[in-house]
Amino acid sequence: QKEVEQNSGPLSVPEGAIASLNCTYSDRGSQSFFWYRQYSGKSPELIMSIYSNGDKEDGRFTAQLNKASQYVSLLIRDSQPSDSATYLCAVNTGRDTGFQKLVFGTGTRLLVSP
Amino acid sequence: EAQVTQNPRYLITVTGKKLTVTCSQNMNHEYMSWYRQDPGLGLRQIYYSMNVEVTDKGDVPEGYKVSRKEKRNFPLILESPSPNQTSLYFCASSSSMGTISYEQYFGPGTRLTVT
Numbered sequence: 001q002k003e004v005e006q007n008s009g010p011l012s013v014p015e016g017a018i019a020s021l022n023c024t025y026s027d028r029g030s031q032s033f034f035w036y037r038q039y040s041g042k043s044p045e046l047i048m049s050i051y052s053n054g055d056k057e058d059g060r061f062t063a064q065l066n067k068a069s070q071y072v073s074l075l076i077r078d079s080q081p082s083d084s085a086t087y088l089c090a091v092n093t094g095r096d097t098g099f100q101k102l103v104f105g106t107g108t109r110l111l112v113s114p
Numbered sequence: 115e116a117q118v119t120q121n122p123r124y125l126i127t128v129t130g131k132k133l134t135v136t137c138s139q140n141m142n143h144e145y146m147s148w149y150r151q152d153p154g155l156g157l158r159q160i161y162y163s164m165n166v167e168v169t170d171k172g173d174v175p176e177g178y179k180v181s182r183k184e185k186r187n188f189p190l191i192l193e194s195p196s197p198n199q200t201s202l203y204f205c206a207s208s209s210s211m212g213t214i215s216y217e218q219y220f221g222p223g224t225r226l227t228v229t
Binding site for chain 1 (some may be wrong): 156
């Protein structure tokens with residue numbers, strides 16, 4: 001089982017719709033979770049981080065975390081063509097003080113059509 | 115401007131010719147890391163550094179070396195590059211506190227081709 005799993009997509013949504021991206025992880029000890037957006041050939045750009053169960057909202061983006069189900073999601077409201085990119089889920093599986101091991105999923109490609 | 119820089123951005127080289135990819139950050143971050151990204155395999159960690167003179171292997175360290183002599187710099191060294199090291203490389207940095215990792219910020223990437 002992969003440590004961090006995402007559906008590769010593509011996920012196609014019309015402009016203005018809600019895009020829902022999902023991620024599951026295997027390490028129950030994981031404490032921090034991130035969503036990155038990556039345009040083709042560019043570097044990953046952090047868009048959301050979440051550390052506790054529940055929802056975290058930032059503009060059009062909402063991250064949701066359910067540690068019991070080992071599940072993280074990202075909702076993008078009012079999707080725009082400029083949101084078309086690959087979205088990477090990343091999980092910090094490190095447990096020791098100051099230790100960081102960020103494991104990435106392979107990403108979900110999102111296509112927003114005008 | 116807070117940033118992570120990498121050089122060169124593009125490099126074509128031949129098998130066995132030693133090369134170094136530089137990485138520098140101006141955010142006074144303790145933690146730095148190197149990743150490679152390949153189609154279908156996602157981002158995989160090569161090496162990371164918790165602070166000056168403290169480095170450790172990631173998931174795919176074979177064929178790579180690193181050093182951390184200064185807090186801001188974390189160069190990636192390929193002593194004898196091979197074609198299977200053709201990839202897109204990213205350097206990243208973050209601060210860290212306790213068991214909660216702070217966000218990692220990525221450099222622009224270095225596209226390496228080894229022929």
